[in-house]
Amino acid sequence: MVSAPLLVHISDLHCGVHSDMEQVAQLEVFVPELEPTAIIISGDITQRSRHGEYQRALAFVQRLERTAPVIVIPGNHDVAWWASPFGLRGKGPLYAKYRRYFGETLSPVLEVPGAIIASALSSHGVAFGSMTWNLRDTAVKGHVPREEMDRLEETFQNVPADLLRVAVLHHNVLRGEISDRMGLAHWRRAQRWLKECGADVVLCGHDHQEGAGQIDRQTVVSTAGTHTNRTRGKRPSVFNTVTCGPDSITVQHIRWDRDFHKWRHGTQARFARQKRKPIPPDEESAPPQEVLSEEG
Numbered sequence: 001m002v003s004a005p006l007l008v009h010i011s012d013l014h015c016g017v018h019s020d021m022e023q024v025a026q027l028e029v030f031v032p033e034l035e036p037t038a039i040i041i042s043g044d045i046t047q048r049s050r051h052g053e054y055q056r057a058l059a060f061v062q063r064l065e066r067t068a069p070v071i072v073i074p075g076n077h078d079v080a081w082w083a084s085p086f087g088l089r090g091k092g093p094l095y096a097k098y099r100r101y102f103g104e105t106l107s108p109v110l111e112v113p114g115a116i117i118a119s120a121l122s123s124h125g126v127a128f129g130s131m132t133w134n135l136r137d138t139a140v141k142g143h144v145p146r147e148e149m150d151r152l153e154e155t156f157q158n159v160p161a162d163l164l165r166v167a168v169l170h171h172n173v174l175r176g177e178i179s180d181r182m183g184l185a186h187w188r189r190a191q192r193w194l195k196e197c198g199a200d201v202v203l204c205g206h207d208h209q210e211g212a213g214q215i216d217r218q219t220v221v222s223t224a225g226t227h228t229n230r231t232r233g234k235r236p237s238v239f240n241t242v243t244c245g246p247d248s249i250t251v252q253h254i255r256w257d258r259d260f261h262k263w264r265h266g267t268q269a270r271f272a273r274q275k276r277k278p279i280p281p282d283e284e285s286a287p288p289q290e291v292l293s294e295e296g
Contacts, residue, residue, distance in 0.1 A: 003037075003113045003114045004114055004243065004244055004245055005037035005038065005112060005113065005114035005115040005164060005243070005244060006034065006035070006036050006037050006241060006242075006243050007036060007037060007038050007039075007040060007115065007117075007166065007203075007241065007242040007243075008031055008034060008036040008038070008039045008040070008068075008239065008240075008241055009040050009042065009203045009222050009224050009239060009240040009241065009242055010027065010031075010039065010040070010041045010042070010224055010227075010239045011041065011042040011043060011044065011075075011170075011203075011204070011205025011206070011223075011224035011225070011226065011239070012043070012044040012075065012205045012206065012208060012224070012225065012226035012227065012228065013041070013044065013045050013046075013057060013060065013226075013227050013228075014044055014045075014046065014047045014077060014226065014227070014228045014230075015045060015046050015047065015053040015054075015056040015057045015060075016046060016047030016048055016050065016052075016053045017047060018047060018228040018229055018230050019047070019056075019227060019228050020227050020228055020229060020237065020256075022261065023227045023237055023256055024060060024227055026256075026261070026262065026263060027060075027227070027239070027263075028060065028063045028064065030254075030262075030263045031064060031067060032064075032066070032067040034241065035067075036067065036068045036241070037068060037112050037113060037114060037115065038068050038069050038070070038071065038110060038112045038115065038117060039064050039067070039068050039069070039070045039071070040070075040071050040117060040166075040168055040203050041061070041070065041071070041072045041073070042073060042075070042168050042169070042170055042203050042204055042205045042224060043073050043074055043075025043076070043077075043078065043123060043169075043170030043205055043206065044075030044076065044077045044078060044170065044205065044206065044226075045057040045072065045074075045075070045078055046077055046078050047077055048077070049077065049078050049079065049080045049097055049098070050097075051097065054097060054098070054100070054101040054102075055101070057101070058101045058102070061102075068112075069110055069112060071108050071110045071117055071119065071168065072102055072108070073106070073107070073108070073119045073121070073123075073168055073169070073170060074095065074098050074102075074106060074121070074123050074170070075123050075170040075205065075206065076123045076125070076139060076140055076141075076142060076170065076171075076206070078095075078097075078098050078123065079094050079095065079098075079123050079124065079125040079139075080093060080094055080095075080096065080097060080125070081094065081125030081126045081139045083096075084125070085125065085126040086126055086127060086128060087127065094124070094125050106121050107119045107120055107121045107148060107151065109155055114163065114164055114244070115163060115164040115165075115166055115244070116155065116156070116159055116163055116164070116165055116166065117166040117168060118151075118152050118155040118156065118165075118166070118167060118168070119167070119168040119169065120144050120148040120149065120151075120152055120167060120168070120169045121144075121145075121148055121169075122142035122143060122144050122148075122169040122170050122171045122183075122184065122190075123142050123170050123171070124142065124143065125139055126138055126139050127143070129143035129145065129185065129186070130142050130143045130185045131185065132185050137185070141171070141183065141184065141185045142169075142170060142171035142183060142184055142185070142206075143184055143185045143186055143190075144169065144184065144186075144190045144193065149190075149193040149194075149197055152167055152197045152199070153196070153197040153198065156197055156198035156199065157198070161276040162246070164200050164201065164244045164249075165198050165199050165200045165201070166199070166200065166201045166202075166203060166242075167194060167197070167199035167201070167202045167203070168202075168203045168204070169202070169203075169204050170183070170204060170205060170206050171183025171184045171204060171206045172184075172204050172205065172206045172207040172211070172223050173187060173190060173191060173194065173202055173204055173215065173221055174211060174213045174215070174221050174223065176207040176209055176211070176232065177209060177211065177232075178209055178232040178233050179207055179208075179209065179232060181207065183204065183206040183207060191215045191216070194215060194219055195215055195216060195218055195219050199219050200219065200220065200244075200249065200273065200274060201219070201220045201221070201222060201242060201244075201249060202215070202219055202220070202221045202222070203222050203224070203240075203242070204221065204222070204223055204224075205223060205224045205225075205226070207223060207232065208225060208226040208228075208230060208231050208232050209223070209225055209231065209232035209233070209235065210223060210224060210225040210238035210239075210240065210253050211223035212240070212251035212253070212268075212269035213269075214271055218274060219274075220242075220249045220251065220271045222240045222242050222251045223240075224238065224239050224240050225237050225238035225239065227239075227256075236255045236256045236257070236258060237255070237256040238253045238254065238255050238256070238266070239253075239254055240252060240253055240254065241254065244273065245273070246273070247272065247273055248270050248271065248272060248273050249270070249271050249273050250268055250269070250270045250271075251268060251269050251270075251271075252265060252266075252268040253265075253266040253267050253268065254266060
């Protein structure tokens with residue numbers, strides 16, 4: 001039987017002027033006590049994509065890697081959008097600093113006991129796919145290109161039915177409770193793709209408020225908060241844990257206690273886990289099939 005994974009989900013460190021370094025330091029102490037199977041950081045590890053900010057973020061990740069495998073993806077604050085707006089100088093300049101510290105892969109995949117964790121790049125700077133009619137969304141909103149979802153689908157295909165399929169992206173895929181904003185420019189399409197690609201759980205951030213919900217009562221969504229002084233409604237900072245059993249998936253919020261300067265377990269949400277049919281032996285090596293329809 002596949003072991004039940006415990007995933008620690010952190011987002012929006014924003015290492016820099018707004019980062020709460022006491023919280024970050026306490027994360028380095030508290031997270032190992034949870035004995036996680038894997039640690040996921042869903043973007044915005046820096047505030048202005050500066051070398052010093054990346055160096056602090058890298059030190060944080062290296063500290064956590066002593067406890068469990070860590071997967072990191074870039075958020076919109078980690079993209080040097082001014083270096084190549086609308087891709088005028090190619091995509092290289094957008095992610096040059098990020099890649100220097102966290103490697104060439106922008107959409108990493110990690111397999112651990114009980115789960116396969118695959119990310120999709122939603123942070124593209126000032127890009128046509130992320131534009132809306134609202135100017136305040138420029139360089140803030142994200143989008144998920146078709147090729148990213150195709151890769152997620154291919155990754156999740158033909159894995160054992162009891163393995164948890166976890167998709168990671170930066171931008172929130174459910175509407176923020178306080179902000180009333182979606183993180184993606186084309187969120188309806190992204191929600192549909194995330195259901196169709198086979199994800200059991202989606203991990204995201206960006207909105208600076210924690211959340212737990214579902215896409216059409218199917219795919220579970222864990223939204224982590226921020227570890228800065230810029231939380232929504234001046235609420236305490238929150239990171240999440242995600243645990244999975246045979247019949248349920250639980251998102252646990254862990255809140256920063258400002259008075260006692262420590263992390264405390266808070267509310268949790270439990271969702272029914274979608275049942276998947278085992279893969280017949282003669283289909284285990286079948287090539288990936290195209291199941292997503294084109295959109296105009």
